[in-house]
Amino acid sequence: MFSRLGLFHHVKCPDEQQCPRQPFCVYSHRTGIPDEPPLDIPVASTSKSSPVSKPSPAPTTSAPVSNIPAKRPVSSTTPGPSRAVEPPRKLQRVNQSLSRPSQPQQNNGPPVLRVNAAQSQVALPVRQAMLKTLYDHFVILYERILPTNPSLASEHALKQEGEIYSKSGKSTYRHAVIQSVAALKRRPVPDSPSHSSVGTDEEIAARTEAQKSLKALRLTRSILEPFILSRPDLEKWGYIVEIPDGPGGHEPSLEGQLAKCERCGEPFMVRHDPDPNECFHHWGRPYGRQVNGKRTRIYSCCSNTVGEDSGCVHGPHVFYESDHGVLHARHPFSKLADPDCGNPTTLDVVALDCEMIYTTGGMRIARVSVIDGGGTKVFDELVRMDEGVGILDFNTRFSGITADEYNAKALLPLKSIRHSLDAFINSETIIIGHALENDLRTLRIIPSRCVDTAILFPHPAGAPYRRALRDLARDHLATVIQSGGGTVGHSSLEDAIATLDLVRWHVRQQQGSKR
Secondary structure (H helix, E strand, O other): OOOOOOOOOOOOOOOHHHOOOOOOOOOOOOOOOOOOOOOOOOOOOOOOOOOOOOOOOOOOOOOOOOOOOOOOOOOOOOOOOOOOOOOOOOOOOOOOOOOOOOOOOOOOOOOOOOOHHHOOOHHHHHHHHHHHHHHHHHHHHHOOOOOOOOOOHHHHHHHHHHHHHHHHHOOOOHHHHHHHHHHHHHOOOOOOOOOOOOHHHHHHHHHHHHHHHEEEEEEEEHHHHHHHHHHHHHHOOOOOOOOOOOOOOOOOOOOOOEOOOOOOOOEOOOOOOOOOOOOEEEOOOEEEEEOOEEEEEOOOOOEEEEOOOOOOEOOOOOOOOOOOHHHHHHHHEEOOOOOHHHHOOOOOOOEEEEEEEOOEEEEEEEEEEEEEEEEEEEEEEEEOOOOOEEEEEHHHHHHHHOOHHHHHHHHEEEEHHHHOOOOOOOOOEEEEOOHHHHHHHHHHEEEEEEEEEHHHOOOOOOOOOOOOOOHHHHHHHHHOOOOOOOOOOOOHHHHHHHHHHHHHHHHHHHHOOOO
16 A cells, blocks of 8 residues: 555544544544635625625634645735626626627638538538639639739639539539639639629629620610600700700811810910920829728829829820800701601611810810610721811820821711711611710710610719719629720720610619519
8 A cells, every 4th residue: 555645634534533544544633623714705696685695704723724725815806795796707698799700700811611521422621622722723813803802712712612512423523623623714814803704603604694685685766765865854964955056167176275274274375286294184083082081082093182282194285165155166066867868777776985085176076986776886987187176185095096096097077977977877766875965965966865874874972973884884784894094095886885785784674673
């Protein structure tokens, strides 16, 4: 038997005289050994009327207690008997919304499958490895848009893996993932979240099918009749509905006179050979943005705060005119031909868009594009300036027109362009456009039957605010337009197609709501 160490010789035996271990008991059987002092643990009262009971003090004794561990001193913050006692922190019941978010936090790294392994036909480690592979390739594909959408690759990898698993069996799962990865490698790299290559295979297929459905819809007069703007609406939105007084076209250019620069606000002398560096300005528009918790207006071109500087680029001074009489003096307005002229080539519906440049005669039309109700291009020409009108700025950043292209292809003046348009557009033709009053104003056309997507898709803030065509195309068509950037500019043909598709989409929505 092992020898005793005497660790409990100061502890009174609980069995006292009835102890069966005597004389080998490890506890003490001497008289005068005090009982174990009770622990002083405060307990909160369960009822307002029952106060917290104090523990009874340990009995006083003259026996040595030097080996009994001393109690820890009570902190000054320990609640007294008159205050509610706070339970230990780890035992408290906490608000679930604070300790565990109701929705999973965004995970910018590889996603993790949350499935029951017993219910999965494919081994969970295999699926997790395939998910990681899909995620890695989505990261490569989305390299341009991940900085502003950090969770996109993770979300789409999870959806893609789920789509593949639901369509394949245990023996075909791996091969299906490999095929999906190969398809991801063939996709074009998107530059915005609304790009056509963003999404899972099923999402892209659904968008493609929806676009095919839109393309199959040919717009006719009977379909568009409910969306034609009334004359009061035309006037409300700035359409010129009557030919201004005067002969028109008697002052095509403002050369040699003073005008106010639209870009910098400074007065300048209009001349046909402007200094390309005389105007220092911001080419982007100011918009509101939260900066350090404050609402600030900044320029879209350089992100500088409005009022900080006078510009970010150099260019020539330009001017813009909106007065109906002045526009009529530059080039005369006219109405479309009547339908009783018997022209067999006249179309029921067209979508129209124009590009404008700055000239000594103000902002003038430089390109006009027209497609029919089925989306087929019927006209796309550059417009030569009238005699005596000089070009100040091609505004390539927005018009997409360069000097070389214009000088080589602009053959017909506006009068001849209008004559060409009369071959398939008359007063009964429904013209579709976005902010169409601007296009018709530069074409010097008095409108009759118009469908305007800027009005068909109203801005949440109401008139006179309008949503940009590129935003509408992104939100409703999942297509990206006007993405050329700094020097490429827009395409009037691309914009005309997008406008037609938006009306098709709206018609489909209306037809679906009536079913």
